[in-house]
Amino acid sequence: xxxxxxxxxxxxxxxxxxxxxxxxxxxxxxxxxxxxxxxxxxxxxxxxxxxxxxxxxxxxxxxxxxxxxxxxxxxxxxxxxxxxxxxxxxxxxxxxxxxxxxxxxxxxxxxxxxxxxxxxxxxxxxxxxxxxxxxxxxxxxxxxxxxxxxxxxxxxxxxxxxxxxxxxxxxxxxxxxxxxxxxxxxxxxxxxxxxxxxxxxxxxxxxxxxxxxxxxxxxxxxxxxxxxxxxxxxxxxxxxxxxxxxxxxxxxxxxxxxxxxxxxxxxxxxxxxx
Amino acid sequence: xxxxxxxxxxxxxxxxxxxxxxxxxxxxxxxxxxxxxxxxxxxxxxxxxxxxxxxxxxxxxxxxxxxxxxxxxxxxxxxxxxxxxxxxxxxxxxxxxxxxxxxxxxxxxxxxxxxxxxxxxxxxxxxxxxxxxxxxxxxxxxxxxxxxxxxxxxxxxxxxxxxxxxxxxxxxxxxxxxxxxxxxxxxxxxxxxxxxxxxxxxxxxxxxxxxxxxxxxxxxxxxxxxxxxxxxxxxxxxxxxxxxxxxxxxxxxxxxxxxxxxxxxxxxxxxxxxxxxxxxxxxxxxxxxxxxxxxxxxxxxxxxxxxxxxxxxxxxxxxxxxxxxxxxxxxxxxxxxxxxxxxxxxxxxxxxxxxxxxxxxxxxxxxxxxxxxxxxxxxxxxxxxxxxxxxxxxxxxxxxxxxxxxxxxxxxxxxxxxxxxxxxxxxxxxxxxxxxxxxxxxxxxxxxxxxxxxxxxxxx
Numbered sequence: 001x002x003x004x005x006x007x008x009x010x011x012x013x014x015x016x017x018x019x020x021x022x023x024x025x026x027x028x029x030x031x032x033x034x035x036x037x038x039x040x041x042x043x044x045x046x047x048x049x050x051x052x053x054x055x056x057x058x059x060x061x062x063x064x065x066x067x068x069x070x071x072x073x074x075x076x077x078x079x080x081x082x083x084x085x086x087x088x089x090x091x092x093x094x095x096x097x098x099x100x101x102x103x104x105x106x107x108x109x110x111x112x113x114x115x116x117x118x119x120x121x122x123x124x125x126x127x128x129x130x131x132x133x134x135x136x137x138x139x140x141x142x143x144x145x146x147x148x149x150x151x152x153x154x155x156x157x158x159x160x161x162x163x164x165x166x167x168x169x170x171x172x173x174x175x176x177x178x179x180x181x182x183x184x185x186x187x188x189x190x191x192x193x194x195x196x197x198x199x200x201x202x203x204x205x206x207x208x209x210x211x212x213x214x215x216x217x218x219x220x221x222x223x224x225x226x227x228x229x230x231x232x233x234x235x236x237x238x239x240x241x242x243x244x245x246x247x248x249x250x251x252x253x254x255x256x257x258x259x260x261x262x263x264x265x266x267x268x269x270x271x272x273x274x
Numbered sequence: 275x276x277x278x279x280x281x282x283x284x285x286x287x288x289x290x291x292x293x294x295x296x297x298x299x300x301x302x303x304x305x306x307x308x309x310x311x312x313x314x315x316x317x318x319x320x321x322x323x324x325x326x327x328x329x330x331x332x333x334x335x336x337x338x339x340x341x342x343x344x345x346x347x348x349x350x351x352x353x354x355x356x357x358x359x360x361x362x363x364x365x366x367x368x369x370x371x372x373x374x375x376x377x378x379x380x381x382x383x384x385x386x387x388x389x390x391x392x393x394x395x396x397x398x399x400x401x402x403x404x405x406x407x408x409x410x411x412x413x414x415x416x417x418x419x420x421x422x423x424x425x426x427x428x429x430x431x432x433x434x435x436x437x438x439x440x441x442x443x444x445x446x447x448x449x450x451x452x453x454x455x456x457x458x459x460x461x462x463x464x465x466x467x468x469x470x471x472x473x474x475x476x477x478x479x480x481x482x483x484x485x486x487x488x489x490x491x492x493x494x495x496x497x498x499x500x501x502x503x504x505x506x507x508x509x510x511x512x513x514x515x516x517x518x519x520x521x522x523x524x525x526x527x528x529x530x531x532x533x534x535x536x537x538x539x540x541x542x543x544x545x546x547x548x549x550x551x552x553x554x555x556x557x558x559x560x561x562x563x564x565x566x567x568x569x570x571x572x573x574x575x576x577x578x579x580x581x582x583x584x585x586x587x588x589x590x591x592x593x594x595x596x597x598x599x600x601x602x603x604x605x606x607x608x609x610x611x612x613x614x615x616x617x618x619x620x621x622x623x624x625x626x627x628x629x630x631x632x633x634x635x636x637x638x639x640x641x642x643x644x645x646x647x648x649x650x651x652x653x654x655x656x657x658x659x660x661x662x663x664x665x666x667x668x669x670x671x672x673x674x675x676x677x678x679x680x681x682x683x684x685x686x687x688x689x690x691x692x693x694x695x696x697x698x699x700x701x702x703x704x705x706x707x708x709x710x711x712x713x714x715x716x717x718x719x720x721x722x723x724x725x726x727x728x729x730x731x732x733x734x
């Protein structure tokens with residue numbers, strides 16, 4: 001992220017600049033920062049402070065449900081809204097147990113929704129970054145749907161959840177009788193990635209599932225794991241997990257598939273053309 | 275058995291040992307979340323006073339988690355060394371604190387009693403100790419470990435170089451790795467947290483790090499921090515595995531939440547030992563822990579989060595690790611709410627680990643949803659430096675772009691080295707000098723001719 005603050009530091013003789021600055025083109029990590037003695041130069045300490053301030057703000061921004069519902073409608077996907085038992089953002093941050101369970105009203109409305117049992121259910125939860133969900137949840141679902149249709153799977157309505165933790169999806173899926181649940185959730189905002197989406201896949205979801213029973217795909221966003229690759233991986237895990245169950249015993253072998261390589265090449269080609 | 279104390283008009287009663295320990299714990303959000311924290315400041319001190327009078331032998335008789343139902347309890351009891359315990363057997367918890375702070379407790383007597391201490395005794399005594407007590411006693415403990423270099427010598431501190439990249443991109447990882455090496459970091463380990471858990475991707479990362487290490491003859495070790503079962507599989511496939519990593523917790527149930535048990539850890543240790551890749555020693559395990567992991571897996575048995583954490587050190591101790599890392603502020607505000615709680619927990623974990631004889635390092639860190647900032651990390655960093663921390667983490671600019679949290683930077687390590695005169699592992703320091711990265715331990719400015727920079731040609 002470019003900070004508006006960039007004091008003129010060239011010619012500042014107190015700073016030892018690093019001779020490997022061009023390596024910074026390979027990563028967004030904060031490398032080749034230079035030093036004053038052993039410490040960070042002023043420009044870097046302020047650039048960091050700004051990024052931290054922005055990430056702090058991201059944690060507290062609420063999720064816009066209506067915009068998500070409308071975007072899902074364009075994909076012919078109905079959506080339902082639920083909330084967790086956490087009554088506020090402050091409670092959510094300190095009480096993960098509440099974020100893992102449905103509010104009684106939401107549970108009742110899901111049970112009364114008359115939804116047909118499905119093979120795969122998507123739950124979209126705000127988690128710690130509503131920005132990640134608002135930006136990436138719908139494009140990832142759109143990229144995954146055709147791959148699930150190829151597998152002949154029935155996909156349920158998308159459930160949008162606020163003040164949600166990963167395990168909230170278990171109770172949602174139990175209420176709607178889904179064979180597998182995919183939780184798309186905003187990951188903890190990092191200084192360089194305030195919009196990273198996490199994906200958790202759980203087979204035979206039920207309240208009390210342990211985290212070792214899930215498979216995770218992290219950092220879904222264009223600068224991280226792009227949508228087509230994330231969708232490919234998710235569809236691969238769904239196919240494999242339907243047979244053997246999800247969890248630590250299910251090793252992600254998607255990157256060994258020829259289809260993965262093809263997608264990577266296509267993406268690289270598209271990036272070159274840009 | 276219940277415990278009671280009267281303070282003025284009030285009588286405080288604690289139903290059992292685990293309740294007493296929980297109520298005596300300095301305030302933290304995780305114990306409040308679990309509903310086991312003291313309900314008033316006075317109750318907390320009452321519990322501490324009561325705990326001070328509990329004989330150490332009680333901890334061998336009144337188990338917090340039943341022997342029959344938890345393999346960590348069985349490990350603790352079955353591996354307890356009565357001979358090592360004999361010199362302190364007569365003490366109470368309060369008496370243990372006094373002994374630890376006295377001149378009678380020095381590096382060799384502390385090392386001698388370590389096998390006689392259980393995690394619960396150590397956790398208990400830490401609850402009676404102020405931050406300065408935790409720092410002073412830890413600084414007297416000496417724990418040395420070896421693989422391709424020697425770590426934990428007096429006046430030394432290591433740095434794990436953590437060159438993570440959100441997509442495991444080889445060039446991105448290599449760039450961060452070079453940055454760290456040129457800032458003099460990486461003696462503890464060069465360790466990547468992978469974004470992927472695919473064995474192919476992890477194999478590629480292991481091979482890349484091993485190639486760099488061999489090309490420049492760097493006396494250090496590498497690790498990809500993936501699940502122990504994946505590492506075992508990779509060892510069987512012939513991947514260049516130096517250290518076996520695993521996150522561990524203090525109860526069997528929490529470990530089962532991680533998909534592990536003692537048997538699988540033992541199997542992996544054996545497999546790594548058989549590779550014989552260490553040159554100066556055979557400490558092949560790297561463990562990470564953190565207060566709150568048992569509670570977050572709903573596997574804490576009503577035991578406070580700090581005691582659960584110290585029980586994880588019993589697991590670690592069984593496998594003679596090269597490194598143990600408490601990732602203190604990573605878990606979030608539900609368990610450690612703010613800078614004060616994170617600092618206290620970091621000092622406790624370091625003290626408890628060292629007292630049990632572990633090579634205790636700390637990921638001095640926080641997340642963006644915790645009430646903490648860089649100032650808090652500076653405080654903990656400086657305190658742990660004085661306490662004799664085994665190693666800290668080095669992430670470019672303190673910003674981990676893969677895990678999305680803030681740890682310590684290469685610059686932070688340099689600050690601490692210059693402030694306290696802390697040296698690197700001697701074999702690694704020699705290598706830095708031979709590469710002209712340091713001179714007499716001090717970082718040198720580099721020009722473009724630096725041989726390490728040629729490495730990037732490989733990735734073009």
